[in-house]
Amino acid sequence: DAKTTQPNSMESNEEEPVHLPCNHSTISGTDYIHWYRQLPSQGPEYVIHGLTSNVNNRMASLAIAEDRKSSTLILHRATLRDAAVYYCILRGTTDKLIFGTGTRLQVFP
Amino acid sequence: NAGVMQNPRHLVRRRGQEARLRCSPMKGHSHVYWYRQLPEEGLKFMVYLQKENIIDESGMPKERFSAEFPKEGPSILRIQQVVRGDSAAYFCASSLTAVSPTGELFFGEGSRLTVL
Numbered sequence: 001d002a003k004t005t006q007p008n009s010m011e012s013n014e015e016e017p018v019h020l021p022c023n024h025s026t027i028s029g030t031d032y033i034h035w036y037r038q039l040p041s042q043g044p045e046y047v048i049h050g051l052t053s054n055v056n057n058r059m060a061s062l063a064i065a066e067d068r069k070s071s072t073l074i075l076h077r078a079t080l081r082d083a084a085v086y087y088c089i090l091r092g093t094t095d096k097l098i099f100g101t102g103t104r105l106q107v108f109p
Numbered sequence: 110n111a112g113v114m115q116n117p118r119h120l121v122r123r124r125g126q127e128a129r130l131r132c133s134p135m136k137g138h139s140h141v142y143w144y145r146q147l148p149e150e151g152l153k154f155m156v157y158l159q160k161e162n163i164i165d166e167s168g169m170p171k172e173r174f175s176a177e178f179p180k181e182g183p184s185i186l187r188i189q190q191v192v193r194g195d196s197a198a199y200f201c202a203s204s205l206t207a208v209s210p211t212g213e214l215f216f217g218e219g220s221r222l223t224v225l
Contacts (some may be wrong), residue, residue: 004216016174017193030210031210032211036214038152042218042219043113043200043216043217043218043219044152044200044202044214044216045216046213046214046215049213051209074161088123088149091210092210093210094165095153096154096157096165097142097145097202098143098215099151099153099154100151101151101153102151
């Protein structure tokens with residue numbers, strides 16, 4: 001699986017939008033971009049995934065660059081409950097998810 | 110529909126003892142994954158199992174660790190002769206589909222092993 005690069009940490013204020021970047025310059029044509037997050041003392045939970053087009057769901061939006069070498073997870077209005085470690089993962093034909101170190105998001109009231 | 114259930118949530122063992130961690134996947138899921146998370150680190154893949162089969166154990170330590178997913182009952186991760194370095198959170202995940210780059214994994218709350 002190709003490697004992703006994310007900032008170690010980011011901060012946001014409550015009610016503000018958050019843009020979490022991910023670089024994946026060695027992505028292959030069949031790799032899907034997945035995002036999971038891990039709240040403190042919990043297991044990871046699925047957030048969103050996409051291939052080429054931007055995606056929206058009830059939790060977040062995923063913006064994928066045209067060349068697919070980077071993507072951005074967008075939380076439209078951060079809440080305190082969004083404080084977590086966010087993992088950007090490329091998933092190809094292998095069935096396992098390979099987690100990196102992720103971005104630790106802090107949200108301030 | 111209950112989520113992935115792991116037990117025990119917390120387990121304390123002395124060096125040299127055995128640890129058994131159990132994972133019941135979501136209803137209808139026949140694919141189970143185990144991950145280990147050391148303190149302040151990311152999750153590391155250990156093993157992927159389907160019912161009665163180990164599909165990928167590339168992340169399992171060669172000694173002392175074993176996993177099974179029997180036809181009936183939960184998946185078991187077994188650690189023999191535990192050492193302090195085995196202290197970690199062990200997460201189980203399950204999925205409905207096999208070998209799919211789009212499938213979602215559902216994780217349990219984890220089992221936290223402390224070795225004294």
